[in-house]
Amino acid sequence: MTTEETEWTEPDGEPLAFQCYLGSLEPVWCPGCGDYSVMGAFVEAARHLRIPTHQLALVSGIGCSSRFPFFIKGYGFHGVHGRALPIAQGVKLANPELTVVVPGGDGDGLAIGGGHLPHVARNNPDITYLLFNNSIYGLTKGQTSPTSPHSLATKTSPYGFVGETMNPTFLALAYGATFVARGAAVRREHLADLIRQGIEHPGFAFIEIITSCSSFNTKHISITKVLQRMVELNAPPADDVEAMRLAADPHDIYLGVFRKVLHPTLQDALEKNREASQRSGVLAVNDLLHQFQ
Secondary structure, eight states: OOOOOOOOOOOOTTTOOOOBOOSSOOOOOOTTOTTHHHHHHHHHHHHHHHHHHGEEEEEEEOOOGGGHHBBBEEEEEEEEEEOHHHHHHHHHHOOTSSEEEEEEEEEIIIITTTHHHHHHHHOSOOEEEEEEEEEEEEESBOOOOOOOTTTTOSSOOOOOOOOOOOHOOOOHHHTOSSSSEEEEEEEEHHHHHHHHHHSSSSSSSSEEEEOTTTTTTTTTTTTTHHHHHEESSSOOOOSSSHHHHHHTOOSOOOEEEEEEEEOEEEEEEHHHHHHHHTTTTOOHHHHHHHHHT
């Protein structure tokens, strides 16, 4: 995690070199892991947006995908398990000039961290959340995650998963995130475009990324089977009902933007409150206490 400024060697308007965003540490993911492709898609998006590395902040929790900030040049915060979203929200409020991106897995974001997603979605901070969904806990060597299917036998569910499988994109739509998309590690160019759109979106952008775990979940998410089920959306659905229907389709895996709407961001709302408080004048402490009598 380095924070030196980007060297602007390309002409104005031209994408920066891919190497501008690569940190000094080499990724340590397993051979065949989809996280490599996701990192490549992210760098493609960042370099086309020409984001200066000293204005890039990556905030993650715990898990394989949460190692992301170690390998990208920029500011990095490797937080505690499941708490990346509130940390990222605070980072953006403290320094609105930063481009804040949250990489995290399905276990980190939907299990221990699942309670934060609806509140960050309704607050609408200007941050981008990349949820890597491989339907397994990979870093702890193959346990059931919130997105594991019923048929998946793991070390914590040797006879199959008994709970309902969570659908991240459907949840983000239900929670009211202003930008909701789904991409796939095996379609890197398409994914890079979704990440670019998410970063450009003024508000909370949620992007589910279907990826694979080459070590512990090759049966449920095999590249061949997943590719056969993928369908790219030409445009966002006409309304939320259609968006949810496509997100929850039991057969096809629809990729693309499901929702893209504009609402005031958290920063906008807080600035409005600040201006209102200034117009009302300064209250003495006793005046405030009298409101509770």
